Amino acid sequence: MAPKAPTQENEAIAHLVRTTAEQHRGDTLALLGLLRLLESLHREIRDSYFQDTLPKNRQDLYSLLRDIEAEGGWPYISRMRLKEILVYLLEEEQSSNNNIQS
Numbered sequence: 001m002a003p004k005a006p007t008q009e010n011e012a013i014a015h016l017v018r019t020t021a022e023q024h025r026g027d028t029l030a031l032l033g034l035l036r037l038l039e040s041l042h043r044e045i046r047d048s049y050f051q052d053t054l055p056k057n058r059q060d061l062y063s064l065l066r067d068i069e070a071e072g073g074w075p076y077i078s079r080m081r082l083k084e085i086l087v088y089l090l091e092e093e094q095s096s097n098n099n100i101q102s
Contacts, residue, residue, distance in 0.1 A: 039077050 006014075017038070024030035055061040068074055 039079075042075070042077050 017034070021031060021034060024034065055064050
């Protein structure tokens, strides 16, 4: 299982997602909606398509694991934790207060 270079189709999808994100820069709810869509698509692709392609024998499993190791690990969409958001807000508030006092 050789590493696959991004296809033109994947590059077009990535461009569309980046363009959409850029168009909604500063719009928290729109960006949150985009992240939710990407998470939902990730889950749909994993559950409906990817799992059916998983290796059926040790040799194929070994090839898959080598590819995962060589190409950066298992795909994962991380979520911000509420604590991280609160720390960010606290830092922003402190920064804002420092600017007001200056």
